[in-house]
Amino acid sequence: MALSPEDTGEAVRQLQRRLGAAGYLSDAGVIPGVYCAGTRQAIADFQLDRGLAVTGLCDEGTWTTLIEAWWSLGDRPLMLRSPNLRGDDVAELQRILSRLGFDVGRIDGIFGSLAARAMRQFQENAGLDIDGVCTAETVTVLRRLSKMTGDGPGIAAVRDTEHARAGQPLAGRRVALGSFGGLTSVLEVLSTLLREHGAMLIETVDDEAAQQGATANLFGADVYVGVEATDEPQSRVAYYAVPAFESAGGRALAHLVERHMRDVVPRMTVHGMRLPILRETKMPAVLVTLGPTEVMVGRSQRIADALFLALTAWAP
Numbered sequence: 001m002a003l004s005p006e007d008t009g010e011a012v013r014q015l016q017r018r019l020g021a022a023g024y025l026s027d028a029g030v031i032p033g034v035y036c037a038g039t040r041q042a043i044a045d046f047q048l049d050r051g052l053a054v055t056g057l058c059d060e061g062t063w064t065t066l067i068e069a070w071w072s073l074g075d076r077p078l079m080l081r082s083p084n085l086r087g088d089d090v091a092e093l094q095r096i097l098s099r100l101g102f103d104v105g106r107i108d109g110i111f112g113s114l115a116a117r118a119m120r121q122f123q124e125n126a127g128l129d130i131d132g133v134c135t136a137e138t139v140t141v142l143r144r145l146s147k148m149t150g151d152g153p154g155i156a157a158v159r160d161t162e163h164a165r166a167g168q169p170l171a172g173r174r175v176a177l178g179s180f181g182g183l184t185s186v187l188e189v190l191s192t193l194l195r196e197h198g199a200m201l202i203e204t205v206d207d208e209a210a211q212q213g214a215t216a217n218l219f220g221a222d223v224y225v226g227v228e229a230t231d232e233p234q235s236r237v238a239y240y241a242v243p244a245f246e247s248a249g250g251r252a253l254a255h256l257v258e259r260h261m262r263d264v265v266p267r268m269t270v271h272g273m274r275l276p277i278l279r280e281t282k283m284p285a286v287l288v289t290l291g292p293t294e295v296m297v298g299r300s301q302r303i304a305d306a307l308f309l310a311l312t313a314w315a316p
Contacts (some may be wrong), residue, residue, distance in 0.1 A: 003058040007035040008144035015039065015058055018066050019046065051241060061276055063184035068109060080116035090115070093134055095244045096146045097122060107245035108279050170315045171198030173223065176216035178204040178277065181230035183292040185229065191302035200229070213280025223253065223315070225307060226277055229293040235265045236250030238286045240279060241272025249284030249314075256310040257286060264302045265290060 003015055013033045019025035028134040040056040047054045058066075078093060098104050099104035102118035116132045123130045126135040126141050134142075139164055159262050177187045177196055184205060191201055197264050201267035202219045216224045238256045239250030254270045278285050288307070290296045296303065 001061045001062075002060055003214055005037075005040055005056075008033055012039070015043075015063075015066075018070065019043070021208050022046065022069050026043070046078075051272065052273070053236060053273075060065070073134075073137055074139040078111050078115075078119075080111060080113060080132060085111040091242070092206070093119075093142070096142050097155050100142075100145060106247065106282065108240075109242075110279075112241075127316075130211070156219055169198075169314055170194070172220045173199050173315055174202075174219060174282075175199045175311070176202050176204060176212075176219055176221035176224040176226065176281075178206075178212045178216070178226040180207065180209075181276075182229050183227045183290065183296060183300075185300040186298055186303050187309075189300055190225075190307050191306060193308040198313070201291070201316065209276035212277055213282075217282050219282075221279055221281075221283050223249070223283055224281045224284070225309070225311070226287040227303075227307075228287060228289050229296060230289050230293070231292055233291060235261075235268045235288075235290050236270060236271055237261070237286050238271045238273040238275055238278060239284075239286050240281075246272050247278075247284050250278070252288045253284060253310060253314045256313050257307060259264065259290060260306040260309045260313075261288075261303070264299055264306050265296075 001011060001016075003012060010033070012035050013117065016025055016030065016032065016039060017036075019042045020027075023045050023255075029035060043062060044054050044056040044065065047056075047062055050066060051071075051303050052062060063122060067088040071088040071089040073092040075089055078090060080090055086109055088109065090111045091107055093111075094104040094109070095105040097115070097118045098107060100122065102122050104118045105112070105114040110148070116214040119138075119152050120132045123132070124137065126145070128138060129139065162228070177190060179187055187203055188311065191203060192268070194201055202215065202221065204215045206212050206215070212226070237254045239254040240247040251272065258268050258270050275286055275287055290303070
């Protein structure tokens, strides 16, 4: 559901109710059923806290994230199904299981096969029925045991950091490249450079982040690099990060990209974010947001060279 300032009606009321339930909107200064200034500020605050692009507009990604924020652990049974269950309750379950030493993969709020396996392993260790379903009874046991574990990073963060430190030669690595809003010329040059140095490539140019992520995951990519154009003058490179987890490999690559881009795209910043493509990909990933397409196309060679150097330094 996409909404923007001055929109009115029941859809806006639903948006305001969910923002209020999430603690971002009070009744004071808000016009019920109208996408007013107060509603826009609440959306912007929510986007900032959730690692989304801050626009103040309720796009599909923001609405989906707001729906997921509705769920608390214990509100519903969690299990492996298609499509995968998503929500803050899943992320909380992943955090607890990870701190208890069960490998759920990255903490992304998506109940996939690793979360189901970890759930079964926990149930076996706790003497519960082994069905891979997180019920209210399971949550009670999880919370009791989690009080004894402290606030450590959990096995997911430790493993990700170890992988980031290990490093592997670029030759033979599986690299997924993606683009949004044009700039395919950058990928064409980068693809040539990577192939010349022995990397195996797949290019994903689907407009949907979920499809690009699924393609990269199916390919078994070791790393994902995406580029997108924007009308904004600011440029950034983003990697996956949420309050309880950040991708160490993605963070390292993002800072390398920024370092090598300094002479090509000045004042680029690095951000840990929860952007859809960074969440959907299961490997270290970065999304490089550049300026307008008509400006950046002329710098395609230099941008590709900088990305290649960053990847080479990241995978020595």
